[in-house]
Amino acid sequence: xxxxxxxxxxxxxxxxxxxxxxxxxxxxxxxxxxxxxxxxxxxxxxxxxxxxxxxxxxxxxxxxxxxxxxxxxxxxxxxxxxxxxxxxxxxxxxxxxxxxxxxxxxxxxxxxxxxxxxxxxxxxxxxxxxxxxxxxxxxxxxxxxxxxxxxxxxxxxxxxxxxxxxxxxxxxxxxxxxxxxxxxxxxxxxxxxxxxxxxxxxxxxxxxxxxxxxxxxxxxxxxxxxxxxxxxxxxxxxxxxxxxxxxxxxxxxxxxxxxxxxxxxxxxxxxxxxxxxxxxxxxxxxxxx
Numbered sequence: 001x002x003x004x005x006x007x008x009x010x011x012x013x014x015x016x017x018x019x020x021x022x023x024x025x026x027x028x029x030x031x032x033x034x035x036x037x038x039x040x041x042x043x044x045x046x047x048x049x050x051x052x053x054x055x056x057x058x059x060x061x062x063x064x065x066x067x068x069x070x071x072x073x074x075x076x077x078x079x080x081x082x083x084x085x086x087x088x089x090x091x092x093x094x095x096x097x098x099x100x101x102x103x104x105x106x107x108x109x110x111x112x113x114x115x116x117x118x119x120x121x122x123x124x125x126x127x128x129x130x131x132x133x134x135x136x137x138x139x140x141x142x143x144x145x146x147x148x149x150x151x152x153x154x155x156x157x158x159x160x161x162x163x164x165x166x167x168x169x170x171x172x173x174x175x176x177x178x179x180x181x182x183x184x185x186x187x188x189x190x191x192x193x194x195x196x197x198x199x200x201x202x203x204x205x206x207x208x209x210x211x212x213x214x215x216x217x218x219x220x221x222x223x224x225x226x227x228x229x230x231x232x233x234x235x236x237x238x239x240x241x242x243x244x245x246x247x248x249x250x251x252x253x254x255x256x257x258x259x260x261x262x263x264x265x266x267x268x269x270x271x272x273x274x275x276x277x278x279x280x281x282x283x284x285x286x287x288x289x
Contacts, residue, residue, distance in 0.1 A: 001013050008241070009088035011020045032190040035122060036074055040146065041051065044158075044230070046069075046072060046073025046074040046258075046262070047075070047259060048075045048076075049069065049074050049075070049079045049097050049098070049259045049260075049262075050078065050079070050143060051076065051078050051096065051097065051098050051099060051100055051248075051263070052079050052081050052087035052091065052098075052099040052100075053079070053080060053081070053087070053100045053102070054080070054087075054100075054217065055079055055080045056217050057127075057217060057220065057276075057279075057280060057283075057284045058100045058248050059080050059282075061100075061272060061275070061276065062078045062100060062267075062271055063078065064271070064275045065263070065267055066265045067193070068271060068272075069262060069263065072091075072262050074259055074262055076263070081101070084106070087101050088102075088107075088114070088116060089116075091118060091249060091250060091251055092116040092117065092118060097250065097254070097257075098121065098250045098263065099248075099251060100246070100247075100248050100249075100267075101246070102249060103155070103243070103244040103246065104120055104123075104157040104172065104245065105178065105275070106155055106244060109155065117251055117252040118251060118252065119250060119251075119255050120247040120248070120249060120263055121248045121254075121255040121260050121261075122247060122264030122268065123245035123246070123287045123289065124245070124248060124264075124267045124286070124287060125239045125245070125246050125276060125284050125285060125286050126244055126245045126284075126287055127215050127217055127234075128215075128216055128234040128241070128282065128283070128285060129234050130163075130210050130216075130226050130232065130233035130234075131164070131211055131212075131213050131230060131232045131233070132219065132224055132229060132284040133211060133229075133231060134206045134207065134208065134210050134211050134212055135207070135208070135209065136210040136211060138231065139167060139168075139169065139231055140213070141188065141210075142189055142190050142192065142209075142211075144190050144191040144192070145192070146192045146209075146210035147193045147194075147195050147210055148166075148194055148211045148212070149197050149205035149209040149212040149213070150195070150197070150202065150212075150213045151194060151196070151198070151199035152196035152197055152198060153199055154179065155178070155200075155208045155244070157175075157182075157196065158180040158181070159215070159234070159244065160213035160239055161180045161181075161182070161184070161185070162177075162180065162240065163213060163232065163240075166232070167232045168189055169189055169192075170185050170186075170189065170194075171185070171186045171188075173185075173186045174185060177219065180241060182194050192210075195209060199215070199218065202214055203219070203221060203222040203224075206222070216280070216283040216284050219283050220280065220283050224283075225281045225282065225283060226281065227280055227283075228235075235283075236285060239288075241285070246287075272286070273286040
């Protein structure tokens with residue numbers, strides 16, 4: 001419990017630091033470290049596409065798109081960011097053409113809170129939430145006094161709670177849906193505690209919590225496989241999959257730019273779909289609609 005409390009405190013401090021640090025120290029040019037140098041093949045006159053992205057899996061997927069876009073005449077330049085604020089700010093300011101790191105609920109919430117004008121240019125993949133073992137190895141072992149760690153941000157906490165509800169751990173109040181928080185829990189199957197942590201800290205609670213609920217990218221960072229390691233996860237045809245698809249986001253008015261359409265087309269191509277399926281073992285699922 002002491003370690004989980006420490007994680008909670010660290011998450012609050014980290015959030016405060018990110019809110020006040022601007023762009024300093026938040027990004028690294030993936031191209032500079034992942035072979036963006038000229039390979040001897042000239043790029044046609046399509047121009048450059050600059051994309052801000054999270055490292056896993058977004059930047060990795062974009063790296064696979066580079067040669068495919070080069071064939072279409074575009075030079076894809078990827079910059080990795082380690083927070084969820086600056087990638088939107090740099091697209092809003094038009095320093096970057098697009099970003100790839102977020103789902104639609106977060107995009108809409110960001111626009112509402114920050115007054116930005118970002119839009120979805122195309123859905124690429126979703127990352128199923130999964131319930132993973134901590135100190136307990138099966139949900140049937142859940143007992144009074146156990147703790148389950150979940151993300152504390154609005155959209156991801158609701159997903160975690162809905163997954164827990166679908167697996168009989170708790171029952172939410174009618175209508176709570178995709179905005180649910182722990183305050184919307186009507187009853188629990190056992191006398192347990194839901195511990196809310198910063199999304200990036202939930203995986204660190206694995207040694208101390210009975211179970212943790214992680215989304216796909218943090219499961220990957222923890223070395224976990226949705227298909228092999230999760231005790232339960234969101235179905236491909238679930239409301240969550242359609243709602244939380246990760247998108248290419250651009251500033252309003254640029255969604256039909258030729259280079260954005262080319263980027264989305266490549267990311268939805270069979271080559272990229274096959275790469276995702278072969279690489280992420282169910283932690284990342286192509287969105288084909």
